Amino acid sequence: MRDNQGKDLVGAGLTAAIGAGIITSYAVSQGQHPLVATGITIFSALLAVVIYQADLI
Secondary structure: OOOOOOOHHHHHHHHHHHHHHHHHHHHHHHOOHHHHHHHHHHHHHHHHHHHHHHHOO
């Protein structure tokens, strides 16, 4: 396994949030409530950071 020290959690979170934000912004343009879209984006970013920290990807 790789060494978890030195991982950039902020970078991983921002990358995940940007990716999820692109998809959820499209969903908002199609009529989804903005708060639901924001919740999905935050959840996705947090989950990505947890998965990255657990060294699953």
